[in-house]
Amino acid sequence: MPGIKYKRGFLIPVLLGAFVAFLSFGVTFGLLFILANVLIIYLLFVFRLRKRSWYYRLIGGAYLIFLVTFAGVEGYILKEAYDGPGNLSGDYDAVLILGAGLKGEEPSKTLLSRLDTAEKILKVREDLPVIVSGGQGPGESITEAEAMGRHLVANGIEESRIIYEESSTNTFENMLYSRRLLAEEGLTEGKVLIVTNDFHLARSKMLARDVGLEPSGYSAPTPWLVRVNYYIREFFAMVKTFLLGRGTLGG
The missing domain is CATH 3.40.50.620 (HUPs)
Incomplete structure (x- = not known):
């Protein structure tokens, strides 16, 4: 199927990039997390080309909730990170x-x-x-x-x-x-x-x-x-x- 071939063409450079990252930094939790998400997105797109089913919608919906949650929590972490450095003249014990x-x-x-x-x-x-x-x-x-x-x-x-x-x-x-x-x-x-x-x-x-x-x-x-x-x-x-x-x- 042309659509699947296109998705494979998208996945190959991502995997090559991951391999370069592995050679540069070794295996890290962050690298594995990114690879897992690329794989999930790839599979969701592949299954989208086929007949949709209830479990596709369930998995897709759950993954969307995860992404929204991830973005919200990371946004909070980043906000706190970049609100510092704090005020050195504050009243501290x-x-x-x-x-x-x-x-x-x-x-x-x-x-x-x-x-x-x-x-x-x-x-x-x-x-x-x-x-x-x-x-x-x-x-x-x-x-x-x-x-x-x-x-x-x-x-x-x-x-x-x-x-x-x-x-x-x-x-x-x-x-x-x-x-x-x-x-x-x-x-x-x-x-x-x-x-x-x-x-x-x-x-x-x-x-x-x-x-x-x-x-x-x-x-x-x-x-x-x-x-x-x-x-x-x-x-x-x-x-x-x-x-x-x-x-x-x-x-």
Whole structure:
């Protein structure tokens, strides 16, 4: 059929592009997600050339709902990402840096981006303490909080300004345990300037509000090579947050 041949002609360059992306970046969740969606769209068009049936309409309708949901959630994530950097002159109790993994004792590239951004803020707002939040995960020799503290001190931030939260294992716990530390310091209003990567800011602020914090955000940049992957993954993290409860997240 000519229509099917046309669709094959459309699919071939897409698959070639995916192969180039694989050679450049390796297999990522984002790449697999994009390929899966290309395949679904291709199959829906192919079946459209044949006699339509109730299950075609059902699958097509469900996929359309998914695409609308995906677009809406990603729009919210992007809005929050590009609303940061936030206002450095705001009324805050503390800066809150969220952990993002270590390699042994060294911060990951993602975490370094957050730390570099936080250092700039802390050198402008010398009146603010900083909470470094992150426990110890697999493959990590020390807690993320300790690694962050070391990095800040090595780059000119006074040790006396650093508050260590070393128990959290996910974003919800980052917020919950940091809220408790603020209360112990007498900072009961919980006004925090959260420093995390752009893709992570929307969910971080949402979870912060859930535990009684008053969050503002300051986004750290994400390298463009991995940006699409992280934004796609964050969609599923947001959905998991809503469906399974915000205290059960693994990230």
